[in-house]
Amino acid sequence: MVKSAPPETTNRKPSKLEGLKERSNFLREPVATEILEDTTHFSEEAIQILKFHGSYQQDNRDHRVKGQEKDYQMMLRTRNPGGFVPPALYLTLDKLSDDYGNHTMRVTTRQGFQLHGILKKNLKSSIAAIIKNMGSTLGACGDLNRNVMAPAAPYKNKPEYQYAVEYADKIAELLTPQTGAYYEIWLDGEKAISAEENPEVKAARQRNGTGTIFHDNPEPIYGSHYMPRKFKISVTVPGDNSIDLYTQDLSLVVITDENSELQGFNVFAGGGLGRTHNKEETFARKADEVCYVSKEDVYDLVKAVVATQRDYGDRTQRRHARLKYLINDWGVEKFRSQVEEYFGKSVEPFKPLPEFKYQDYLGWNEQGDGKLFLGISIENGRVKDEGSFQLKTALRKIVEQFNLDVRLTANHNLIFCDIAPEQKPAIEEILQNHGVNTDPNKIEPLVRYAMACPAFPTCGLAIAESERAIPGILDRIRTLLDRVGLQKEHFVVRMTGCPNGCARPYMAELGFVGSAPDAYQLWLGGSPNQTRLALPYMERLHVNDLETQLEPMFVYFKESKETQESFGDFCDRVGFDAIREYAANYEVKTTAPGLSDDSDGLVEAMADSTTAAITEESGGQVVAIGNTTTAKKLRHRVSIKDDIYEKLRQASESKGKPMTDMVNEALKAYLEAE
Secondary structure (H helix, E strand, C coil), X not given: CCCCCCCCCCCCCCCHHHHHHHHCCCCCCCHHHHCCCCCCCCCHHHHHHHHHHCEEEEECHHHCCCCCCCCEEEEEECCCHHHXXXXXXXXXXXHHHHHCCCCCEEECCXXXXXXXXXXXXXXXXXXXXXXXXXXXXXXXXXXXXXCCECCCCCCCCCHHHHXXXXXXXXXXXXXXXXXXXXXXXXXXXXXXXXXXXXXXXXXXXXXXXXXXXXXXXXXXXXXXXXXXXXXXXXXXXXXXXXXXXXXXXXXXXXXXXXXXXXXXXXXXXXXECCCCCCCCCXXXXXXXXXXXXXXXXXXXXXXXXXXXXXXXXXXXCHHHCCHHHHHHHHCHHHHHHHHHHHHCCCCECCCCCCCCECCCCCEEEECCCCCEEEEECCHHHEECEECCEEHHHHHHHHHHHHCCCEEECCCCCEEEEEECHXXXXXXXXXXXXXXXXXXXXXXXXXXXXXXXXXXXXXXXXXXXXXXXXXXXXHHHHHHHHHHCCCCCCCCCEEEECCCXXXXXXXXXXXXXXXXXXXXXXXXXXXXXXXXXXXXXXXXXXXXXXXXXXXXXXHHHHHHHCCCCCCHHHHHHHHCHHHHHHHHHCCCCCCCCCCCCCCCCCEEEECCCCCCCCCCCCCCCCCCCXXXXXXXXXXXXXXXXXXXXXXXXXXXXXXXXXXXHXXXXXXHHHHHXXX
C-alpha cells in the first residue's frame, strides 16, 4: 500500500513564518506583486519569501542618517553545487557587480558568490542575467536545502573526487524547489535553456511508497510549508574535510571498492552552528555518524532524512527548528529508526573511515590528466580591486582570455581548472602584474587559514565587525606570537559579527563571535582539521584587551605544549581551568596598540567580560573570566624603523628566540661596550 506523507500539522501554534510560506502560493506572493512596484524596498512578508529566491534585503549601516530612509539594497546569493562556476556565469557576475552592485564579489563559505549593493529596481535584471548564463539563485537562501558542498579540487585521476561532485550536483537537483514561481517572476515565465533533467533524479523525486512525498503537490518533497529551517548538505571523500562536514545537517562520504568503483556513502547528520547569545537552549553541534547507504539507495535515503526533519522538525520555535535539535532531543537511535520508516527498510552500519584532514588546494597543482589547476587565496573572500592590488581585474582577464571553469572553495577561495601547462606563464604574468600572489607559502599562515563573515555594514544581524576587523586582529595576533617566541606557530582563526556562525567559528582553534560593538565572545579548543567543536572561554572580550588576554595563553602554550601539538589541541588537552589559573598568575607585558603608560607606569586594559552560566554547550565548564580589566606593570617601549624591525623579525624566527630578548641582549652588549 502506498503511503502519503503525513499532513503538515502540529498541536502547537506554528510560527508566523509558517503562515507566510503557506499563503505564498508556492513562493510567488507577495514578491511577484511587489517587484512591479516603484519602491526602494520590499515589505517584511516579501522579504521572507524573497530569501527562497536567493536574496536578502539589507541596508548599508554606514550610510544611515537620522530622519532619512535607510539605504536599502539587496544581497544576491548564487547556488553553485560543488562550487562550480562556468566562465560565462563568472563574467556575468563580475559585470553585474559593477553595473548594479558595489564593484566587489564575495565568495561565500558555502561555495557560492554574493553580490552586494543591488537596488530593488535592478534585482529582476540581475537575477535574469544569472539564469540566462547558466546560473541560479533559487534555494540559495530560505527554508530548504541550501547549496550542496563538495571538495573543489578538480582531480581527474581520483574517481572518488569526481563521484563527490557528481552526487553533489544530483542531490542539489533532487532537492531543487519545483515551483514555477522562480521563472515566472524573474524571466516572465520563460524557462531557462538548460540540460535535460537527470532521469534517475527525476524518478527518485517522484518515487513514493514510504511517505516521503506529497501526492498531487507542486512541491512533492517540500510541500506547501517547505522545511522548518535551512537544511545544509555536503558530499566529500574519506579523509577530506575541506568542506567542514561535521557542520552540515547531512553529510555523505563517498565509499569506493579496491577498483575505485563507487559502492555507496557513509551518512552523517545533525551538524549545525547557529546559536543565540544568552539563549542556552541554542548551541553549536557536531554531526553524528548515522549509517551507510548503497549508491542505488542514496536518493531514497536523502529523501528519508529530509522528510524526517520536514515532518518532525520544530515549526513553532525557529530557534529550535534545525535538524541538530531534533537529533539532540531524540538521540541518534530514534532518529535512525524514523529515517528507516521513510526509507522503507533497515539501514546498513557505518563503514570505517580514516582521520579527516583540512586541505585548501592553494597554488599550482597537477590535475591528473596532464592539465593543472590553480588555487588562489582570497582574503575574507572579497574579490575586489584596491590600489595596486587588482584581484578582480586579474581574475576577469584570466577567465576572458582562457575561458576557464572556476570552482569556489569552502574557505572562500577560488580555483581555476583545466589549465594547459603552456598557459601557466601567461596566467602567472597576469596575476603578478596585478599584485596577486600564487605561492601559498608566501601567505601569512594566520591569514591563509582564517575566515570571516561580511558583517558590517550590510548584514542586518551583525553585532560587531568581522570582515573589516579581522585583518587588524590577525596582525596583532602575529605580532604577539612573535614577541613571545612563537614565530613559527599558526592556527585556525575564524570571526563572525554575530552568533549565527556563518564563518563557522565554533570549529576554530581560536574563534571570535560578535557579542557587542568592538567585543567578542572567545571560543577555544577546536582542532586544526575542524573535527572538534571549540568551547566558549570568555563571554565578552573587548578588542582593546586582546593582547592582555591572549598573551598568557600563548606563553602557557609555549611552555607546556607537546611536540607538534597545535594551539587548539593544547587548549583542549589542558582545559580552561588550567589556562585561567596560569593567566591569573601571569604578569602581562603587552598591550593593545593605542594604549599608553600613564604617570604611574600602569596600563589600563579595558573589557567587560562576564561569567556565563555552566551549560551543556560549555561541556560543564565555566566559560568566562569574571572581569578582564587589569592593571599590570608594562615594559617601556621604544620605536625602531621598519627595515630594522623586519631584519629583527627574520633573525628572531631563524634563531627561535623572542624579539624582545634579542633586542635586550643587543642593547646590553652595546651599552656595556661604550
